[in-house]
Amino acid sequence: MRSFASDNYSGVHPEVMDAIMQANKDHMSSYGADPVSAEAVELFREHFGKDAKVFFLGTGTATNTLILKHLTRSWNSIICSECAHITVDECGSCEAVAGLKLVHAETLNGKIQVDALEPLFAQVGDVHRSQPAVISITQNTELGTLYSVEEIRALCDFAHGRGLVVHMDGARIANAAAALGVSLREMTVDCGVDVLSFGGTKNGCMCAEAAVFINSDLGKDFEYVRKQGMQLVSKMRYVGAQFKALFTDDLWKRNAEHSNSMAAKLAELAGRIDGVRITRPVEANGVFAIIPESVTAAMQSAFPFYVWDHTTGEVRWMTSWSTTDKDIEDFCAELSRLMGEA
DSSP states (O other): OOOOSOTTSSOOOHHHHHHHHHHOSSOOOSTTOSHHHHHHHHHHHHHHOTTOEEEEESOHHHHHHHHHHHHOOTTEEEEEETTOHHHHSSTTHHHHTTOOEEEEEOEETTEEOGGGTGGGGTTTTOTTSOEEEEEEEESSOTTSOOOOHHHHHHHHHHHHHTTOEEEEEETTHHHHHHHHTOOHHHHTGGGTOOEEEEEOGGGTOSSOEEEEESSGGGGTTHHHHHHHTTOOOTTTHHHHHHHHHHTGGGHHHHHHHHHHHHHHHHHHHHHTSTTOEEOSOOOSSEEEEEOOHHHHHHHHHHSOOEEEETTTTEEEEEOOTTOOHHHHHHHHHHHHHHHHHO
């Protein structure tokens, strides 16, 4: 099966799997007190600062939810976009687990605009209202678009000027950095991002995510939140090994660049097919399009993908580190055939 449903569908990159096998020797201390995890943490610090506090977890939902729980009190709210993963696709975990209120800011192409934030602060100090504590952005966004470095910096400046913290959902942070042609540091540390969830699973890893507190003071005692949140992995070395591989010889970047290039090729070839309308900017590894419902159903049986908006027929096609030129060509050949019959 060759899938365009999600980069989660892809397997584990061979270099990552080799690293797991290398870590599978002898006995090592558990719960992250092993040399493999320690080396991985130091590699993170090369990108996010020598004082960054790094914690490994197993899922992106847990990473986002536990970070936000740690940063807030029960009367606080999180400002995010209306399409943010934390509000749409995490089954209410912020509300159920963290007890938080999510407030939606208006967006443009999935991106929060600074101008749209000011009205959300009109009732700060009003005891009847939840009080904003965090602005959460996703990079790249759920719509496949990218915040520029300047846009991230502007949002951070706005947040810090009002005493708020900035969280970045970095499920596809590697794709974003590769697409923008910047380092991970330039897109986060240098812009003022305080904490991020770093996604490894969508970039060639297996159950490997990280909470990275660039502002190390904010990471104080997070280890207890992780434990209470049931995310303290016993055999942590296998998670650490994956991140070691990802940060060795820029595997994270190579995987992301390949994934992004495959999406660009998919958009180009599919966009040439009569009746196929590419609906959003293709800036990373996601392609959004509208095709007839009958074609969608037939295509999904051969190449799984998700319908993004059932009201419009908009679909989403995702590429990954393992997507090949042949995958794209086969997909577009079948799409062209079915569109011709529609």
